[in-house]
Amino acid sequence: MRAIVNxxxxxxxxxxxxxxxxxxxxxxxxxxxxxxxxxxxxxxxxQDNDEEQVFKETExxxxxxxxxxxxxxxxxxxxxxx
Amino acid sequence: xxxxxxxxxxxxxxxxIIVAIKKITPxxxxxxxxxxxxxxxxxxxxxxxxxxxxxxxxxxxxAARSPIIRNIKNHVSRGGSLLGICNGFQILIETGxxxxxxxxxxxLLFTCKETxxxxxxxxxxxxxxxxxxxxxxxxxxxHNEGNYFAPKPLLEELNNEGRIAFKYVKGNNLDNNVSYxxxxxxxxxxxxxxxxGKVLGMMPHPERAINSLHGGTDGLRFLTKxxxxxxx
Numbered sequence: 001m002r003a004i005v006n007x008x009x010x011x012x013x014x015x016x017x018x019x020x021x022x023x024x025x026x027x028x029x030x031x032x033x034x035x036x037x038x039x040x041x042x043x044x045x046x047q048d049n050d051e052e053q054v055f056k057e058t059e060x061x062x063x064x065x066x067x068x069x070x071x072x073x074x075x076x077x078x079x080x081x082x
Numbered sequence: 083x084x085x086x087x088x089x090x091x092x093x094x095x096x097x098x099i100i101v102a103i104k105k106i107t108p109x110x111x112x113x114x115x116x117x118x119x120x121x122x123x124x125x126x127x128x129x130x131x132x133x134x135x136x137x138x139x140x141x142x143x144x145a146a147r148s149p150i151i152r153n154i155k156n157h158v159s160r161g162g163s164l165l166g167i168c169n170g171f172q173i174l175i176e177t178g179x180x181x182x183x184x185x186x187x188x189x190l191l192f193t194c195k196e197t198x199x200x201x202x203x204x205x206x207x208x209x210x211x212x213x214x215x216x217x218x219x220x221x222x223x224x225h226n227e228g229n230y231f232a233p234k235p236l237l238e239e240l241n242n243e244g245r246i247a248f249k250y251v252k253g254n255n256l257d258n259n260v261s262y263x264x265x266x267x268x269x270x271x272x273x274x275x276x277x278x279g280k281v282l283g284m285m286p287h288p289e290r291a292i293n294s295l296h297g298g299t300d301g302l303r304f305l306t307k308x309x310x311x312x313x314x
Contacts, residue, residue: 013231014266016190065147068140068176070183071231 001046002079003058005066008039013071042066051078083313085126086112088154088170090145095131095167098289103128105292106306107313116148126163126312127154129170131224131287141184141227142169146176155179163208163312164281168225171273171283180274180283181240182232187225188266194224195264196297197286198253199272205244207279208314212307218253219300221286223264223272228285230267230274237268247273247282 009015015037022036044061046054058076067074085103089096096113103111111128114121134145145151158164158179166174174180187193198220201213232240240246249270250263263270265285273284291301 014185014188014229016186016188020190065143066139068143068183070181070233071185 001049001054002082003044003046003054004077004079005042005058005062005074006039007067007072007074009037010071010073045082054078083107083109083126083309084124086114086121086124088114088127088129088150090116090134090148092134092136093130093132095287095289099128099130102289102292102302102305105302106309114150116145116150119149119153121153123160124157124162126165127157129166129173131168131170134169134173142172142176145173151177158281161280166283167287168285171285172227174283179281180276181236182230184227185229185231186227187229192226193264196220196222197250197264199248199286200251201248202246203244204247204275205279207275208311209282209308210247212311219304220298221288221291221301223286225285228265230271232268240274245275246271247275
């Protein structure tokens with residue numbers, strides 16, 4: 001079973017990388033997009049097949065290490081068949 | 083004074099701070115490895131700068147979950163002094179010993195420059211009580227993630243409680259090599275204190291300004307007074 005953690009910066013937290021990407025996009029002529037925010041994805045594979053258990057454990061991992069909850073939000077996606 | 087310097091894989095300012103402390107006090111600091119879970123009671127622990135664990139995940143995140151951290155927290159609850167410099171500050175933030183967050187520099191550049199720090203009106207702390215409010219130091223920064231960020235209520239709290247140790251200021255002798263707020267940090271914050279004043283996290287590197295060959299000795303002046311007040 002696989003858990004995918006998507007981490008994004010909270011609204012209001014400066015994302016200079018996103019801004020730099022937007023500048024480059026706009027230099028390339030992509031002018032429709034007016035905001036770019038970056039994030040990261042962490043993929044965790046488990047031997048356990050208990051979805052609830054895996055979700056709970058992943059949540060605990062997020063709170064203790066994977067995510068800085070002062071500035072970041074996260075969501076967890078569970079994929080049963082890898 | 084009994085002191086120790088915590089060393090993680092990727093720390094790279096450990097030797098520099100040891101040299102600085104040895105200039106001030108005859109007793110050399112103990113070198114504490116990140117896996118150490120037993121060491122004697124100390125007056126001061128320094129977490130030096132560098133790139134602990136390659137800055138993987140987030141700066142300081144992995145170091146903050148190392149075995150030594152429990153002992154460092156015990157040291158803090160015993161009332162010991164703790165100084166985190168640069169990556170050391172990032173580690174203190176990640177442990178939760180100091181609040182807030184250090185995010186990417188606003189200009190996206192790794193910034194290595196001299197900055198002017200100004201001592202603020204703080205709570206009683208060995209790291210500030212040897213100085214006049216408004217006293218200034220020329221100390222360099224060298225970092226990529228030093229932009230102090232905190233929710234507004236926390237910034238107000240830090241300000242009201244006198245926990246902002248120093249801010250980046252323009253200074254009187256501004257020349258082109260001296261930058262003002264190098265990273266875009268909120269309220270120009272360069273260093274903050276814990277509630278009891280015994281823990282200081284700072285982005286600038288005082289150990290890189292201890293010899294006239296470094297371009298100044300303000301770091302030595304700063305560390306000397308801090309150590310005097312830690313010893314009491």
